[in-house]
Amino acid sequence: MRYAYYPGCSLECSSAAYDMSIRAVCDLLGIQLEEIDDWNCCGATEYHSLHKLTACAVIARNLALVDSRLNQVVAPCAACYLNLKKVDRQMAENPRLAEKINEALAAGGLHYDGGRVRVRHLVDVLHTDLGEKAIRDKVVRPLKGLKVAPYYGCQVVRPYNDFDNTEYPMKLDELVSWLGAEPVPYPLKAACCGGHMTQISEAQAFELIRRLLQSAVDSYADLILCMCPMCQLNLDAYQSQVNSYFGLSFRMPILFFTQIVGLAFGLEPNALGIGKEIVSAQPVLQRRLAAVTQ
Amino acid sequence: MIQFSTDRRPSFLKEVIEHTPRGERLVHCIQCGSCGGSCPNGADMQYSPRALFALIQADQRDTVLSANTMWCCVSCYYCTTRCPQQIPITEIMYTLKRLAIREGSARNTDAPALAQTFTRYLDAYGRSFEFGLASRFYLFNKPLAMLKMGPLGLSLFTRGRMSLRPTRIKNIQQLQAIIQKAKQLGDEP
Ligand code: SF4
Ligand code: SF4
Numbered sequence: 001m002r003y004a005y006y007p008g009c010s011l012e013c014s015s016a017a018y019d020m021s022i023r024a025v026c027d028l029l030g031i032q033l034e035e036i037d038d039w040n041c042c043g044a045t046e047y048h049s050l051h052k053l054t055a056c057a058v059i060a061r062n063l064a065l066v067d068s069r070l071n072q073v074v075a076p077c078a079a080c081y082l083n084l085k086k087v088d089r090q091m092a093e094n095p096r097l098a099e100k101i102n103e104a105l106a107a108g109g110l111h112y113d114g115g116r117v118r119v120r121h122l123v124d125v126l127h128t129d130l131g132e133k134a135i136r137d138k139v140v141r142p143l144k145g146l147k148v149a150p151y152y153g154c155q156v157v158r159p160y161n162d163f164d165n166t167e168y169p170m171k172l173d174e175l176v177s178w179l180g181a182e183p184v185p186y187p188l189k190a191a192c193c194g195g196h197m198t199q200i201s202e203a204q205a206f207e208l209i210r211r212l213l214q215s216a217v218d219s220y221a222d223l224i225l226c227m228c229p230m231c232q233l234n235l236d237a238y239q240s241q242v243n244s245y246f247g248l249s250f251r252m253p254i255l256f257f258t259q260i261v262g263l264a265f266g267l268e269p270n271a272l273g274i275g276k277e278i279v280s281a282q283p284v285l286q287r288r289l290a291a292v293t294q
Numbered sequence: 295m296i297q298f299s300t301d302r303r304p305s306f307l308k309e310v311i312e313h314t315p316r317g318e319r320l321v322h323c324i325q326c327g328s329c330g331g332s333c334p335n336g337a338d339m340q341y342s343p344r345a346l347f348a349l350i351q352a353d354q355r356d357t358v359l360s361a362n363t364m365w366c367c368v369s370c371y372y373c374t375t376r377c378p379q380q381i382p383i384t385e386i387m388y389t390l391k392r393l394a395i396r397e398g399s400a401r402n403t404d405a406p407a408l409a410q411t412f413t414r415y416l417d418a419y420g421r422s423f424e425f426g427l428a429s430r431f432y433l434f435n436k437p438l439a440m441l442k443m444g445p446l447g448l449s450l451f452t453r454g455r456m457s458l459r460p461t462r463i464k465n466i467q468q469l470q471a472i473i474q475k476a477k478q479l480g481d482e483p
Contacts, residue, residue: 009422013457014450038464040420045369046412049391049405052313057476058416061469090315097315100479107475108468158371159384166375192334192370200404204335204366237446276453 001129003120004066004073005033008080008229009041015077015229017273021258022076022122024272028138028265029130033074036065042083045196056097057104059087063117064110072118074125076258078155078228079195085119085160121156123227123257124163127171135178140266142180146288148260149186149221150176151212153231157190166190172227172257179264184219188212193234206242209234213242213250222284223253225260232256236278253281263289306355313389313481314382322379323347329373329383335366343373343383346390356399364390365403392481404435417473420463424456 011019026033039062047055063084066073075081091098091114098114105111126135150172157169164171169190173183191212194205212235216224226232236254243250254277262272263285274281304312311317323344330342340362341349349358367387374384394400395409415423450456463469 009424012421012461014424014455016454040463040469041416041422043413043416044422046409047416048388049409050395050413051477052388052392052481053479054473054476057472058469061472094315101476103479104472104476108465108472110468110472154368154370154372159374192368192372195368195370196405196408197368199408200365204338204368208334208368237450241442241446276455278449278453 001030002032002034002070003125004070004117005035006039006042006062006073006075006080006084007035008075008077010077010229010233014233015256017276018076018229018232018256018258019273021256021262021272024267025258025261025265026122028262028267029126029134031125031130034067034070036062036067036073039065042080044079044083053100053104056087056090056101059083060091060101060105060112061108061110063088064105064112066117071116072120074120074122076122076227077230078153079230081119081121082155082160084117088114088117088119089160090114121163121227123156123172123175126261127175128163132174132178135175135261139179139264141264141289143260143264143289144180146181146260146285147184147220147222148176148181149216149219149224150183150189150257151186151216151224151226151231151235152190153226153228154190154192154195156227172225175257176225176260179261181260181264184216184221186215186219186221188215193228193231195230195234198234198238202241202245205234206238206245209238209242210246210248213239213252216252217250221252222288223255223281225255225257227257229256232277239279251279253277253279253284255281306353306358307350309393310350310386310389313392314385316380316382317386317389319379319381320347320350320386323351323381324379326378328376328378332372332376333366334370334372335368339363339366343387347381347386358390359394359397359399360401362402363387364394365400365405367391407435415460417470418462418466419460420466420469421461423460 007019043055043058075084102111152169158166176183192208194208197205232254239250259272259274325344327344330336330344346363364387369384371384395406400406
């Protein structure tokens with residue numbers, strides 16, 4: 001199984017744990033990820049607020065750079081996933097826009113035809129392309145007793161999602177259960193983490209983060225699993241500020257789903273970037289899975 | 295006072311439609327309110343998306359472009375997937391952000407400054423640069439908040455989650471040529 005890979009800027013540094021665990025897990029599963037050579041930033045939500053055509057052209061450069069022998073690209077970040085998918089769709093649907101984007105791309109000697117590359121999230125790849133048996137076969141350390149809140153966030157499940165329910169997605173829940181862990185019902189699983197609001201408006205962002213943490217506590221979760229670096233950063237790095245803002249004392253570890261997959265597959269916590277999270281996951285992992293941590 | 299256009303300028307409704315892929319759906323709004331009801335930041339909006347769309351239909355350009363509604367939008371797409379009329383609401387929010395920034399009518403929000411700082415790094419390096427973005431953005435827009443960000447930056451840094459130097463892509467000239475051309479071609483999608 002070969003896919004182009006678009007890691008996105010966050011995975012280079014602030015979410016290196018996600019990148020490490022993705023590569024380790026894919027290696028074990030025989031999934032070949034071929035990083036797009038010289039990819040550029042997708043512009044997150046920012047370019048769309050300034051200049052529509054530039055936003056699209058910057059994103060389309062990455063699609064145009066996908067090796068012509070590959071027709072699928074894995075994008076682990078929700079914002080990257082949405083951006084790539086949106087531009088691919090809009091180019092397929094809107095010939096006038098596609099023509100303009102291609103005029104811009106031509107200035108760099110590139111071209112892209114909408115619909116050529118299918119944009120995928122790794123949860124979708126693991127759940128759909130590999131499936132239950134392939135995942136279960138690799139589990140050597142069933143995560144028995146570990147209660148996780150599967151958090152999907154916004155931009156993978158909406159609006160271009162082609163693999164799960166947009167209101168109450170379940171694919172990550174199922175994947176987690178194949179590892180032996182227990183996915184708890186998490187009513188806010190598809191709610192927003194606040195995105196860039198942590199930079200712009202604390203009051204708004206912190207309230208969204210508070211609700212997500214509280215909902216996980218109410219469901220007796222040991223930790224929250226993310227499938228996006230922005231979600232992880234907001235819930236993890238801002239947790240102590242949220243605590244002081246509201247006078248609360250959350251201590252909810254936030255991991256990437258691939259870190260848990262890797263643990264179940266018997267990989268070492270270090271190799272999965274466990275320990276890079278700010279609210280440490282070690283105590284709860286130690287408690288629940290005595291054998292897992294060193 | 296309500297003002298009606300009497301000249302031959304296209305209506306604001308037409309302008310919004312022309313700047314938004316699938317924007318023509320906007321005329322089908324039935325004012326049901328599902329959008330505002332679904333919005334995580336609906337309570338902070340001066341006008342809900344529903345109310346804003348009524349104002350657009352009524353050609354209240356200035357009121358709409360100086361509203362805080364689009365600046366409360368975090369692009370979660372709940373409204374978009376729930377709208378019974380398939381109106382691309384989140385995309386319309388982006389259109390309103392662009393028009394408001396262009397005309398300088400964005401008020402009481404640091405969102406345009408964040409977007410500008412972010413994209414400046416992207417234009418120069420081809421990658422985003424979190425440390426540069428945060429420090430520049432806070433320094434120029436909310437210097438006092440920098441004090442609070444210090445401990446956060448440090449805890450990220452000690453875990454190897456913050457790089458102090460930006461990465462530049464190899465073929466930055468190619469990206470810059472594409473950006474320059476796109477800007478020349480104008481902004482209607
Ligand atoms: S949900 Fe759609 S139809 Fe209903 S008020 Fe909002 S935009 Fe109009
Ligand atoms: S996309 Fe924006 S306007 Fe729509 S529900 Fe989400 S935050 Fe509200």
